[in-house]
Structure formats: C-alpha cells, structure tokens
Amino acid sequence: MTETRTQTQFEEVDQIVVRFAGDSGDGMQLTGDQLTRTTALMGNDLATFPDFPAEIRAPAGTLPGVSAFQLRFSNFDIHTPGDAPDVLVAMNPAALKVHVSSLRRDGTLIVDTTSFGPVDLKKAKYDKNPLEDGSLDGYRVIKLELQRLTREALASTTLDTRSKDRCKNIYALGIVSWLFHRDLKPTIQFLRGKFASKPEIAEANVKALEAGHLFAEVSGLFQAAYRVAPATFMKPGTYRNVMGNQALCLGLVAAAKKSGLRLVLGSYPITPASDILHQLATYKHHGILTFQAEDEIAAIGAAIGASYGGLLGVTSTSGPGLALKSEAIGLAVMTELPLVVIDVQRAGPSTGMPTKTEQADLLQAMFGRNGECPVPIVVARTPADSFGAAFDAVRIALRYMTPVILLSDGYIANGSEPWCVPTASSLPEIAVKFAAAGDGTARFRPYERDPVTLARVWARPGTPGCTHRIGGIEKEDGSGNISYDAQNHQHMVDLRAEKVARIANDIADAEVIGHPSPDVLFLCWGGTTGAITAAALRLSKAGHSIGAVCLRWVNPFPKNLEAILRASKRVIVPELNLGQLAMLIRSRFLVDAQPFTKVQGQPFTSHEVEEAGLAALAALRGQEVSR
Amino acid sequence: MTETRTQTQFEEVDQIVVRFAGDSGDGMQLTGDQLTRTTALMGNDLATFPDFPAEIRAPAGTLPGVSAFQLRFSNFDIHTPGDAPDVLVAMNPAALKVHVSSLRRDGTLIVDTTSFGPVDLKKAKYDKNPLEDGSLDGYRVIKLELQRLTREALASTTLDTRSKDRCKNIYALGIVSWLFHRDLKPTIQFLRGKFASKPEIAEANVKALEAGHLFAEVSGLFQAAYRVAPATFMKPGTYRNVMGNQALCLGLVAAAKKSGLRLVLGSYPITPASDILHQLATYKHHGILTFQAEDEIAAIGAAIGASYGGLLGVTSTSGPGLALKSEAIGLAVMTELPLVVIDVQRAGPSTGMPTKTEQADLLQAMFGRNGECPVPIVVARTPADSFGAAFDAVRIALRYMTPVILLSDGYIANGSEPWCVPTASSLPEIAVKFAAAGDGTARFRPYERDPVTLARVWARPGTPGCTHRIGGIEKEDGSGNISYDAQNHQHMVDLRAEKVARIANDIADAEVIGHPSPDVLFLCWGGTTGAITAAALRLSKAGHSIGAVCLRWVNPFPKNLEAILRASKRVIVPELNLGQLAMLIRSRFLVDAQPFTKVQGQPFTSHEVEEAGLAALAALRGQEVSR
Amino acid sequence: MSTTGTPLTKKDFKSDQDVRWCPGCGDYSILNAVQTAFAELGKKPHEVAIVSGIGCSSRFPYYMETYGFHTLHGRAPTIATGLKLANPDLDVWVVTGDGDALSIGGNHLIHVLRRNVGLKILLFNNRIYGLTKGQFSPTSERGKKTKSTPMGSVDEPFSPIGLALGANATFVARSVDIFAQHLVAMVKRMDAHRGTSLLEIYQNCNIFNDGAYKSFTDKELRDDRVVELHQGKPLLFGKNLDKGLSFDADLRPRIVEKADAATWDEHRANPAYATALAHADEASLPVPIGVFRDVARSPFESDLRNQLAVAGERKTESLDELLLGNETWTVGS
Amino acid sequence: MSTTGTPLTKKDFKSDQDVRWCPGCGDYSILNAVQTAFAELGKKPHEVAIVSGIGCSSRFPYYMETYGFHTLHGRAPTIATGLKLANPDLDVWVVTGDGDALSIGGNHLIHVLRRNVGLKILLFNNRIYGLTKGQFSPTSERGKKTKSTPMGSVDEPFSPIGLALGANATFVARSVDIFAQHLVAMVKRMDAHRGTSLLEIYQNCNIFNDGAYKSFTDKELRDDRVVELHQGKPLLFGKNLDKGLSFDADLRPRIVEKADAATWDEHRANPAYATALAHADEASLPVPIGVFRDVARSPFESDLRNQLAVAGERKTESLDELLLGNETWTVGS
Numbered sequence A, B: 001m002t003e004t005r006t007q008t009q010f011e012e013v014d015q016i017v018v019r020f021a022g023d024s025g026d027g028m029q030l031t032g033d034q035l036t037r038t039t040a041l042m043g044n045d046l047a048t049f050p051d052f053p054a055e056i057r058a059p060a061g062t063l064p065g066v067s068a069f070q071l072r073f074s075n076f077d078i079h080t081p082g083d084a085p086d087v088l089v090a091m092n093p094a095a096l097k098v099h100v101s102s103l104r105r106d107g108t109l110i111v112d113t114t115s116f117g118p119v120d121l122k123k124a125k126y127d128k129n130p131l132e133d134g135s136l137d138g139y140r141v142i143k144l145e146l147q148r149l150t151r152e153a154l155a156s157t158t159l160d161t162r163s164k165d166r167c168k169n170i171y172a173l174g175i176v177s178w179l180f181h182r183d184l185k186p187t188i189q190f191l192r193g194k195f196a197s198k199p200e201i202a203e204a205n206v207k208a209l210e211a212g213h214l215f216a217e218v219s220g221l222f223q224a225a226y227r228v229a230p231a232t233f234m235k236p237g238t239y240r241n242v243m244g245n246q247a248l249c250l251g252l253v254a255a256a257k258k259s260g261l262r263l264v265l266g267s268y269p270i271t272p273a274s275d276i277l278h279q280l281a282t283y284k285h286h287g288i289l290t291f292q293a294e295d296e297i298a299a300i301g302a303a304i305g306a307s308y309g310g311l312l313g314v315t316s317t318s319g320p321g322l323a324l325k326s327e328a329i330g331l332a333v334m335t336e337l338p339l340v341v342i343d344v345q346r347a348g349p350s351t352g353m354p355t356k357t358e359q360a361d362l363l364q365a366m367f368g369r370n371g372e373c374p375v376p377i378v379v380a381r382t383p384a385d386s387f388g389a390a391f392d393a394v395r396i397a398l399r400y401m402t403p404v405i406l407l408s409d410g411y412i413a414n415g416s417e418p419w420c421v422p423t424a425s426s427l428p429e430i431a432v433k434f435a436a437a438g439d440g441t442a443r444f445r446p447y448e449r450d451p452v453t454l455a456r457v458w459a460r461p462g463t464p465g466c467t468h469r470i471g472g473i474e475k476e477d478g479s480g481n482i483s484y485d486a487q488n489h490q491h492m493v494d495l496r497a498e499k500v501a502r503i504a505n506d507i508a509d510a511e512v513i514g515h516p517s518p519d520v521l522f523l524c525w526g527g528t529t530g531a532i533t534a535a536a537l538r539l540s541k542a543g544h545s546i547g548a549v550c551l552r553w554v555n556p557f558p559k560n561l562e563a564i565l566r567a568s569k570r571v572i573v574p575e576l577n578l579g580q581l582a583m584l585i586r587s588r589f590l591v592d593a594q595p596f597t598k599v600q601g602q603p604f605t606s607h608e609v610e611e612a613g614l615a616a617l618a619a620l621r622g623q624e625v626s627r
Numbered sequence C, D: 001m002s003t004t005g006t007p008l009t010k011k012d013f014k015s016d017q018d019v020r021w022c023p024g025c026g027d028y029s030i031l032n033a034v035q036t037a038f039a040e041l042g043k044k045p046h047e048v049a050i051v052s053g054i055g056c057s058s059r060f061p062y063y064m065e066t067y068g069f070h071t072l073h074g075r076a077p078t079i080a081t082g083l084k085l086a087n088p089d090l091d092v093w094v095v096t097g098d099g100d101a102l103s104i105g106g107n108h109l110i111h112v113l114r115r116n117v118g119l120k121i122l123l124f125n126n127r128i129y130g131l132t133k134g135q136f137s138p139t140s141e142r143g144k145k146t147k148s149t150p151m152g153s154v155d156e157p158f159s160p161i162g163l164a165l166g167a168n169a170t171f172v173a174r175s176v177d178i179f180a181q182h183l184v185a186m187v188k189r190m191d192a193h194r195g196t197s198l199l200e201i202y203q204n205c206n207i208f209n210d211g212a213y214k215s216f217t218d219k220e221l222r223d224d225r226v227v228e229l230h231q232g233k234p235l236l237f238g239k240n241l242d243k244g245l246s247f248d249a250d251l252r253p254r255i256v257e258k259a260d261a262a263t264w265d266e267h268r269a270n271p272a273y274a275t276a277l278a279h280a281d282e283a284s285l286p287v288p289i290g291v292f293r294d295v296a297r298s299p300f301e302s303d304l305r306n307q308l309a310v311a312g313e314r315k316t317e318s319l320d321e322l323l324l325g326n327e328t329w330t331v332g333s
Ligand SMILES: Cc1ncc(C[n+]2csc(CCOP(=O)(O)OP(=O)(O)O)c2C)c(N)n1
Pocket: A268, A269, A270, A271, A296, A320, A321, A324, C054, C055, C056, C057, C058, C073, C096, C097, C098, C099, C100, C101, C124, C126, C128, C129, C130, C131, C132, C137
C-alpha cells in the first residue's frame, strides 16, 4: 500500500475550520492547542475558540461533560474562529449530540465509534443510534474505532491498556494533521517535553500521532487532504500565537517595565480570569509580585496598598468579583491612586454560566459604585489586542492617577490568534514622577494637580518631607484635608468627572472599518470585534454602505465618535447583553442607536451580524424610498 | 413689669422658619425635636431638616462640631423645611460662622454671647469679633448671655454648675416658644419623662424652659411674638409627626402584617440608615426579628435566607453597603426570591460625607451587579411618603418574587413632617401563596410561573413533597435544574427583564403637579420632591406653564410617563448627582431631558429650582420666538 | 421523594440529578455517608435544608433529595443563619470547602461559631481549590506548588479546628472521607448538638491534590498515624491500641506509653487542650479524629426567638396603635 | 514635620490636624502613648505609615505626622498588606477598632495573622461601635443593651486574643488605654517583633460604653484585678504581688498561693496556654495584660520577596525575550 502515499491529492483551500469535541477527560483542549501551535508556526492566520464544560470532570459520556476546541486557519486575514466547522471530530455520542448541528452541511464528520452502546447513547440522551438512524446523512461521515486503532498502534509498547487509551486523542490529531497537511514536528517536540520524566508515555504518544497520520494516508478514507498556504497579507514582523489572557499579562509586564515600576497583582481565583494570576506568577524573574488573597476585596485592597506604596497595583477578576470590589474601587477614585482592575467577563447574572462568555458587565463597570464615582474603561477586542489594551490601561492609570477598569471576556481570554510581537524599544515610555523629598519647611500637599491631566501628585511613603494623610472621606482640593464644605464637594465631584473626561485627549481616535462613510454603522466594543470586523469588511467589499467602529475606550469615548455617529444614517450596536453600550450612546448623544443583542453564552457568528447589517440597510433604503 | 405680659403683640404670619445651631454637645437636635413635636401637636404643617456634624463630638467650639436643626411650620401646605430661616439661634461663634449667611436678610439672630473670647473666636476661625465688627448689621441681632441667664434661673436648685449649664438649650427653647407662641406643655411632659429617674434634673429643665419663656415676654427684647394658625388645608384625619426612617419602618411592618409574614431584618449599622435597624429592633412585640450581622454581606445573606425560608427578608444600608451587597442582590435575582433592599443614600463617592445627603446611588441601584440583573427600584419622596414607598416595595417584592431596591436619602430619613395616619383596615391586603404540600408523586418545579406576573412559585422549606434545589447558576425555566443551554439562557435573561417590566402594570400612573400640561416639566425622584413640588406649585400658580412629575418608581417607569414627557416642550431633571435619572430618561425615550444638578451634600432650595424652571421657560420662549 | 410511611433509606436522600464530581473524588464517599447517616437518623427529606457556597464540594445540595440552596462563594453561613432564624425547627446543614469556608468565607464562619447558630457545618477540606482547577487554599501546606504558586506557597495554613476553637465554637470534630463508619458516626454526633457543630472532613481531591492525606489514611499506616478521640477514654493508637498520646509541660502533644496516655475530655469549658491537639504537628504525631469539643451554650436563634416571645407578652399593640404612636392630632372634616 | 538632626520628640509625631474625638475618650491616651513610644524608639515620621479602617479609632492616622491612609471599614489589613509588599522596609502600622477588626474585617485580620505579614496592629477595643453611635460590637458582653439590641444582645463575644491565637498569630498582647507606661512598653514590644504583632488595647468610650473596664482598671481595684504577664516570671498579682495564678487539670486558670503561681512563657510553640488565659473569665479572675505570645516565623513579605530574588537569579530574560516567547515565525517584508 505504500505507493498510495505518493498519490495523495492536495486540495488548495484558503481556510479550514475544524472542531474537536469529546469528554473533558479526552484531552480536547490539549489536542486543539497543539494543532494551533503547529498552524501558527506554519504561518497561517488563525483564531481559536475553546469551549469548556462547567464541571471539572462531569461523569464520562454525559452532555455536560463535553469539551470542545475550534480552530480556524487561513491564508487571508480572519477575525473569528469561524461559524460552522468544515470538519468535526467527535470522540463520543455526547460530543456528537452537542456539536453536530453546527457542522457545515456536507462537512466532514470524523466520529469515534468505540462507545456507541445503549448505555453510552443513554448518557448522551440519544433515543436511537445516530450512526444508524440516518440523521447524519447530510455529512461526509467517517466512522473510526479509535480505541482499537490506538491500541493496535501501541501493541508493541509496555503500557497498560488505560494508558494506551489515553493516547486516542493524539491518534486523532495524527489523522487531522495529515488531513490538513500539518507538520508533526512541533507536536512531537511538545510531547517529548511534556512527558520528559516518563519517556515511555512520550514515545507512545509520538507513536500514536504518527500512526494516526499514516492511517489517514493509507486508509483511503479521505478523498483528499487540504492545504492552506501561509498567510501573506500579514505585515512583516515576528509572530507568535497568543491567547487573550496571555497577551493581557504581557501587556501589563511591558507597561510596568516601560514605567520603571514593579507590578503587584492582588487576585483571587475565578473563572475565566484565573489564568492571569497563574501567568503573572511565572514572571517573578521580572520582579512581578503576585498575591493570592483571601477574597476579591483583599485582592484589590492589596493592589491599592501597593499603589499607595508607589508601585503599580493591579487586580484581576470576573463579574461577581468585580461586584465585590466596587466599594474599594470607590476608595481608589477618592484617593486618586493609579490602579488597573481587570474584569474578564463571563455569563451572568450571579454565578450564571462561569465557563461561557458574555459582555454584560459594562454598566457595572461604569456605575457599580456608590456616589458619583467615574472610572475610565478600556476594553480588549481580540486575543492579541489584549496586549495593547493592558498597556493602555497602565499608561492612563499612571498618567491620570486613576483606577482604570479593563474589560475582557471569556471568549477573548481563552481564544488565540497570531500576534505580531512588538520590540520593547518600539513601545512608548511611560513617564512616572514621584514627589521629591522635601526639607520639611512646607507642608506637603497631596492634592496638588497637573494642570493638563488634573492628576494629583504621587508621594511614595518613605520619602522625607512628604508625609501626608489620604482616605475615602471627601477632601479639600490641594491640601487633601478632610472637608465637608459644600462648594468644595461640588468642585471635587466635578473635577473627578473632568479628569476622566480629559483622558479623551490621550487616546486614539475611533477608526471606521469597511465603508469609510457608511450609511449603516456597527458600533461595538470588546470581544465581538472579530465578528463585527469580519462582517463589516465582507459587506463593504460586497459593495454595501456598511462600516464598523470597534471601541478600545468606552469611557471616555474617543473625541471623534460623535461625528462618526452623526454622519451615519443608522447605528447598530451588536452586544452580548441586552443593550448596554447602546444605552450609553443613546443617552450621551441622543442618537437612535439600535441594540442588536444575543445573550446565549456564545459569541456572535459573523453570519448573524451580516444579516443584521443587511436588514438595517434594507430598512433604511425602504425608509428612504417611502420618504 | 407684669403688666407688659398682657400687652404682648401677636403678629399673625402664615409660616415661620427657625434654625437652632450650636455645638454637637449643646443638644440642638433635642431642642429642635421638642419644638417640632409641639408644633405638630398644634396642628401646623411642618418640615424639618437636621444637619449633623460628621464627628460624634468634635472639639467644643470648632466649626466641624456644629450641629443644626431647622424647622419650618405653617398654616398652608409646605413641602420643604424652607430655604432661609427667619430666626437663627446661634449658641456659639462656630455656629454663627457656619449658619449666619443663610439667615434671611433682616431676619432675627438670637446669639448666645457667653463664649466670644479670643480663644473661642479662634476656634471658630474668626479674625475679628463678629458681634462688634458690623458684619451682622443687616440682621435683627438679639445678644443674650444665655449661660448667665440660665444659671440665674436655676440659682435656687441644688444642681452643680455644669448641670445648670446643660439646661441652656432648654432656656433658649423657652425663649423661642414664647416668640412663636408655642405651647410649653408637651416639652414639660417630655422632660419629666426623659429624666424620670432624676427628678432634680427634670425640674431644673422645666424651670429653665419657663424662665426662658418668661424672659422673652418680659425683657421687651422682641417687638412682637408670632402666631401661625393651624393648617386648615389638610385633609381630615388623624395626624402624627414622622421622620423618614420612622415612616419607612412603619411601612415595612404594616406591609408585613398585611401579608401575614414575619419580617426579618438583616442589617449592619451605617449612617444614615442605622435608625431603621434601631427602630425595627423595638418592634419585637410585632414579631419583627432584627439581626445585626457582622457586615453588609452577611446582613443581606440573612435576609435572603429568611426569604428562602418563607419569611419577608429585608436589609437596610447606605451607599457603601449597597456596593458590598451587589453580588448577593444578583443571587436574589437569579433565585427569584422576594427581598427588600433599602439604601438610605448619603454623599459619596467612597466614604464621602456620611452625614450629608445626596442622590447619587441611582445608577448603582440600577446597574451595580454583574450580568443582566434587573431589579425594580422604588423611591421615598418625603419623610411621610417613606411609609408608602416601603409598603409598595414589600407588595411588589412578594407579588413578583423579586428583590426590590428602595432608595431613600439622608435628607428624608432624618427630616420629619406631619403624616395623616392610615387605618390598618384601609391598607390593601398583600396576598401570599405558598406551594401546597405534595404527596411525592410529582417532582416539584420551583420555576413554574404565574402567567400574569411571571412570579415563580414559592415553597417553604419544611413543606412535604416540595423539596427542591435553587442557586445562582443559570437554571432551566420550570424545573429549575441547572442549565447551560444557550436558548434557555436567552429565555431566562429576557424573562427576568420582562418580569420587572411588567411591574409597570401594578404601579400608579405618574401625576403631573402644577400646570396640568406644562411646557416645562420637572421630572424628579426621591428626596428632591419637596423642593420641586413647592417650585412647581408656586410657579404654576403664578401663571407659568410649569409642572412636575415626582416618580415613586424609577424602574420600571410608570406607563404614562412617556406620553407626559413627549407632551411637554422641555424636560428638566433636577437631581442631587451629575444627572443619573436624566441619563436613564434620555436613553430610554430619546428625549432631550436636561439634568439640573447640585452635588454639595445639601438639598435643593425651592428658590434654585424655581430659577431653573423660569430659565428653561425663558429659553423656550426665546427659541419659539426665534423659530 | 417519598415523604410518608415506611422508614426511609439512603436512597430516599438521593436526588434525581446526575452527580458530577470527578470519578474517584472523595466527595462521593461523603455524600454516601451523609445519606446513610440521615436515613439512620430517621430524618425526613422535607425537614432538611442544605445550604452551600461555591466549589466542587458546594455542589452537594443538588445531589440530596432535601431542600437545597447553592449560594455564593463563602456566604453559605449567612444565608443559613437567615434560614434558621426564619424557621428554627428546620434542620439546616451547611456544606462548604476549605476555600469557601476559610478563605473568602472565613469571617462568616467564625461569626456563626461565636453566635452558636443552630447550623451543622460540613467542611470538606481537600487543601486545594478544586473547582477553579487547583490553586492553593488556606489549608494547603507551606511550600505548596500550584498554578498560582509555581515556586511554592509562603502562606502558613490555618488549622480549621484551631480557628474554630479560637472563635469559641461549641462543637468541633474531624473525620476523613474514606473512614465511612467514623464519618457516619460524626454526622450523627453533629446532629445531636444544639448550636453550631463544625465537622472538618479530610477529603481527597484526586485531580488537583491527590494523596494529600495518604501519609496517615492509607490502610497500612492508619493505625499508627491516627488517634481517635473518645470521651473519657485515654488517647490511644497503634494496631493494638498500644501507644498513647499525652501533653508535655508546654502542652505540646507527645507520644507516650499506653499507661501514660492522657484522658480525653471533650466537654472542657476551656478550649486550651483541644487547641493543643488542633495545632499539633501532623508529620510527627498521630492525627486526631473525633470530637475535639462539645460544650453546651444556648443557640442564637432560640435566644432571639425568646426575646420576641417575651416582648410579645410584655406588650400587645395593634397595627393601628403602632401606626398612630403616642402623639397625634386630628384635623376635622 | 522635622525630618533631620536632633532626636525627635513626641511632638514631632503630632500632625497639624485638630483631634476630633469626644473629650475624655480613651483614644487620646493611646495617641499619646504611641507618639511617646515612636519618639523613644527613634523613629522618623517619613519612615512610618499608618493604615486604618473606619471608626472613631480609625481617625488615628490624621493625628499622626507620618504617612497615613484612612481606608474602608474592615479593610485596613488588606491595604496594609499591599503596602508592606510594595515596600518591606516601610514601618507599617494598622489602627482598627473592635467593629472594624472583628466584625466586618474579621477575615482579613485572621488572614494577615496566619500569613504573618509584617504589620503592627493596634486594636482599640471599646466593646462598642463608637462612630455609628453606640451599637453592640463582637466584643460586647452578652445581654448588652444598645440601640440595636434594646432587649440585650444574645451574641457570645469574641476574645480577640483567643481568635488571634486560633489563627496562629505570632505576637499577641494586651494593654489598657490608661495604663500609659505599660502601653508604651507594649508598643515597643510590637515594634521589635518580625511579622504581625497584634495589640489589643482596652479603650474606654465615655459616650457609648463608659466604664466598660472600670471593674478592673480603676485605681483602687487594679492591683487585685489585673495580672501582668512577664516572660519567665510567675503569674503574680495583688498590691504586694502576693497572689498567684495557675491552671487546673482542665487548664482553667485559677487563683492560687503566690508560691504555686505558674510561670509565664510567651514563647511556647503551642498556643494552648495563651488560649487558656485568653478565654479566662473576666469577672472572677484577674485580667491578664502583657504579651500572651511571641514566637518566631518568617514574615510573609520577606518570603515573597525572596522568591523574586531567587527567580531573578535563576532566569534573566529581557522584555523582548519575554514578549517573543518560545515559538515565533517571521513574515518577511
Ligand atoms: C465571588 C467569587 N469568587 C471566586 C469564585 C471562584 N471560585 C469558585 S469555587 C472557588 C474555590 C473552591 O475551593 P473550595 O472552597 O476549597 O472548594 P472545592 O472546589 O475544593 O471543593 C473559587 C475561588 C466565585 N465563584 N465567586
């Protein structure tokens, strides 16, 4: 059969969307990660979407236990992990049940038939065997007994059966690697590294990988393999693949270094923000201090304390944690200390659906504190964009002496894409000036301000001659003494608002993507940026007067936003909530911005957004005609 | 001199505004309270405004230690404690310094000259003696050595000097009582009650009161005494004087009784909400259970637990405490339990100015939680109106199975006014239905709903056959089982929003005060109601096309609000914040509602509001002309 | 769901929900033991409410055919307090983890203990954060390498029992997930106590902290490494109960001859001895399980309810009287 | 504000702000004692930071000519922790009240104690909420009648020292506002300790809880009602130190002949004896003041800083290297 090897047909395509789905014990995330790594190294553009189950490990074979990973890669500029996969690998009936409906009509379904007995089907809530009842007829179904194949491939090893079975996912990865013409080397390297202390296991996995690859080639089950040429549109530079939480951490560290300040993270674990704590904890050699506190309040307390001490205080959490931090954020506003508060949003309200994504904390970030308590809000728009968002958050926090809330979400946090790595020297310096030591003749005035930014002076405890007291009670401007004076309070409330408003002078203008002066404008923020960018680009390319603005700063808005909004005839605000940004825009500009929302724990598909855009355009044309 | 007694001139006036100001140790609040009681019993309409210092007892004689109490009473319908007092009683230089500027030009200033030495003046930050430098020239100044007068009056008693001096405020009350023709009896009764165990002290106080009264009459210092006839406009009924926090508590108890449920208050002390805890703690004989928890979170936790247990859970706090409760409010939303969360707002942000008033927690109440987490919001508008607001909060919480946030503020909480006491039988019944015991054949479904209100069924733990599990994770409608299903989540998010929206079917329509179809409409909520009502009534009476709507419910809005807004030509939203209701109105109705704001820890004066109304009207007329 | 008739069995306390812990998790044994104990105690499902926080352990109520409330991280004691105040006759249990109870929820825990609210608290101590995938917890040993502490933790752990004693707890005990009989017995002891009873259960998390208690719970080691506390009995351990535990002058526990073993008294008013055991070194001394302390103090909810009763006797007042207050005036029509 | 030259005096630690406690409040004596101790310790104002929560007591930093941070109710330990992590050389003090530290802030308190963060905590215990005008606190005696408990509280109070010991605190002591010399001495002892030191200070609130400690602090009663703990010395009290304190078999403290007095050892590894004293009955036994416990354990912030140093030695990496990571590819121009 060896001759067939040379006969492999390669079909050139411009993109592939593949999804792995299996039990949470099946190693789907690892499999996806490896395919992603290889794909990144092969120079494609890519985007990923891992979809975790809520439980650590729900009972094997059940619907709640299904874990999935989707990868899209291409030779052109992509912005989302794709709507419907071309290829679905389903490792058991539950995975099939949950995911088959999203497979493209005529897509390829690779299904492990090992466990399709009555018990397995029942666990997956199947009445009949889907492999037999014709319900999969529309797909190109490839049934494999993966367990048997893997065991056979590893027959010569000394591993016990259970350990052999654990290599099943890697065998499947081998198959897919052949199918998409992916290099095996990076994965082999990874496996040898991961199991360095257990060479037997390492080699068994390598064997399974290669066996899967060979099987795909020789079995003749696949009509052709696919090849996606490297992306060529990308701007020249050095690239790496990054996940959102990872890029966010790198942005924090880079900004800390550029400001010359040590970073102190106070955090308490919570999905999907925990990885920020984990990641930063590995940067101790960069002087990054991480502190796992007893709760979210202690975490932000420590961050505030660190900032008071003259370092860069950061705290990371998700929605319920942000709720707990609200009182303390107020203290940071009142004491005008720099601070970055990261909220990686998840589906709410309350505990909600912790492993699912949503964008419903915007108004909490804006208003979730007692009193008039303005805080600037910056958002991460894509996995790689999290770097810039974090960098910007630090820059503004230090320049304006203010807490900044950085909103990310579960979708970007765990998703990944290629990132053109900036050189350290290309990053802007962040100037930080502390109060100089005094000789004790003049009383130090902690609320003296920079006339441009209104930032107050920052004195590091320990500095001679700068002793001073601050706190959460209203204070007299300049001296910082406690004040209950009516006019002073008005002045300070206005001033704190003005300080945040002035940040607009220091942030980038909004950019319109797609049609440069569109009739229909999508206005979005955060993690929906990928889907909206893709939709705006496609629709405008197709000749529609549709464009998009994807905000980096939500508070304050960029200065040119109003003009852009007024120039367009219809503003659509796609959001994964019930219309939170829309509400801010409507009240601020009195523009009839229309929310386009979805609250299902899942990101928008580009398709959904495109339809909304076209519908808006059609309605507009209809109106124009009827006028 | 006795013959002068009969010669007393009484000037009939329709209203009086008097303010007492002194050291926090001087008993100004007690003095004010007594004058208020008497005035209430004499059948006047009245309104009060106590203004506390931040400290328990700041050093005697200093500016931060000044405590004040303002009383306005009348024979006509009044809505605020008045802008500028007619009479100011200043017990020391600091009190004079802080309050003299608000005294009406040509007003009467009664000043205790006992402590105007250099040290006293310095403490009050006076460079020169204001009694001598002509700065008080515009006022009718009456200088009294109150300490000496009081000591003389009590010369025959066995009290030590310090105890004698403590009667100074009561001596002053005697003077004022004569001046305003107030009955002494209620105060005498009070003094004898208060000092029942110390009859010597009681009698000394009574003596001081009577001596002050006599002194005022015989000294000839006053040209005339004033008489304010009882208010006649008042609807027939039995009246009492109530403070806001007190009325609020009575509303809670009444609603609990009308629903047949025991009330459990979980609370943690915080100014200005603590009195709710104190007051309810005295209602144990009504079955009211109060629990002083370890913090705000435990307080709301206990309230939620009580509601889960089938009782009426209530929690009370102020702004910083509401921030801490935000996560738990989300749980109550998700588990759809009835709960009343009371926020007596104070000036923020952060610790802010705890003894001062503000209305800046509205957006926190609306949005201060993670995820889409709607909560109805009811507001107390005046001290007496707090009764109805609390009653309504309970009624809706139970009818819709939802947490309700009740917003009050420091100004209404501590202010007082006459209240026409309803009879118990005139209050509406609040129907509560618990799930009936089951026989165990059918699984209990805790998320089955009333088709009209969407309220879920409420099962009291302990009921046979109704065992069920609830929690903060998203749940399947009907069964209440945990669900991560995308469509179910959308359904539940929409449903929770819809449930709150439907409350609009159950609340009173908005009423326009003043001009029935005004060109300029004031839209307000909460504690500014008094000032805005007064302004709207006065201006419309004066022929201006100005009216006002004072909202009882802010979420949802009453159904007829939109029509009212659209019918008026200009909407002004006066608020003690930077424009929070205005922002909700603008985004919801796309109406150019203009905020008119003040953030100074003080209520609006009617005068300020009137000016704003007239300015708006003038601008409108100008526009109309120029069009 | 049966609520009448014949004596109930363990199965009657099983809900219809699939149990979703990792295969092999110690939580399964605890679930089993609690269901067994409840059945043996003759409880009725509808008379029990179980309140939990957030964590793997806090999923517990879903699997019990009783009333259940899965609340917020760390806040279960507060909600359970409200529930118990609302309904003092209800049998209220709290299920919590080491993170839930001692990290974010530490304050609520010590406050219910001091108040002695009639709650029965099962603290699943796996010395790790399970649900958030393996960070160290306030009971993790020093130097613990986890995702959030790649170089090892530097936090000194709490002794949950020591802390509870410091908070003046009236009933404190310890058991182990796999010591099924002992665990059932401890659950029954808790049930008998009036006021708060706290049971620390050593629980294995086989995914993120496997073998945390292996060194003294393994079949072969158990006898020599565990000492059972029995009221009025000497502190003996070893296969043939041939070794003893006593206290030195500084009250440090130490291993002694059988004859010199100290006698255990769980009823001592002063918690000092129990404290001495709670802070004993786990590595060098046998690990105590059983009841550390059991003393009587009136439960919070009954004291509070008593006040209502007394107040009700002292003063009767109609709603009308309440609303009118003491001082009114009338405006005629 | 002088920061150089000649030795500083108490006055150098006075800020320019008017002190705003009620006349007669015990807080004045404490302020005085701390200023005295700081001066005698040769501290420099700019090297000290005082972090407080909210309460009358927490106004303290405003009156001290040092760095100061008046934070949130209950949260001072968290902010002080961050400050100490940021600057381990800074001399960080925490001022808190019984409500601030033990009610809303209880969890943060026990966590800094267990971690042994290098903070010096002055806990002003007046057994009442002063600033909010007189509700009972977690240290108020049972049956306390206050605004929020008109029929008396039913809460069992905490022993702050007992709780701290339960949390594994390394330094715990007690003093009294009006025992000026003792108080100064205790502040100095705290200063010398590495890690967290907690000083409970009995403080009179003459407005809302006047005379709370009168029964043993009054001049005439003091000798018979207070026992001072001294390292290595017997527990003696009485005018002529003629009475002793010892422990019975159950470790309950009891009054004995001078000769039979127990010897005090604050360095015991096991906190059981200190616990026994902490929970002793205040009404019937002399009240202990002085150092209950002083043991060595490395402070949290130095352990954490050490890890940074070790990590820095193990691996040097430029920002460029960090950003690039291990796997990159290049797109040519
Ligand atoms: C307010 C809040 N913070 C953080 C979390 C995330 N979280 C969930 S469970 C948990 C800790 C679980 O540890 P433990 O209590 O020991 O329970 P286990 O899973 O080990 O049984 C954390 C940090 C949360 N759900 N809510």
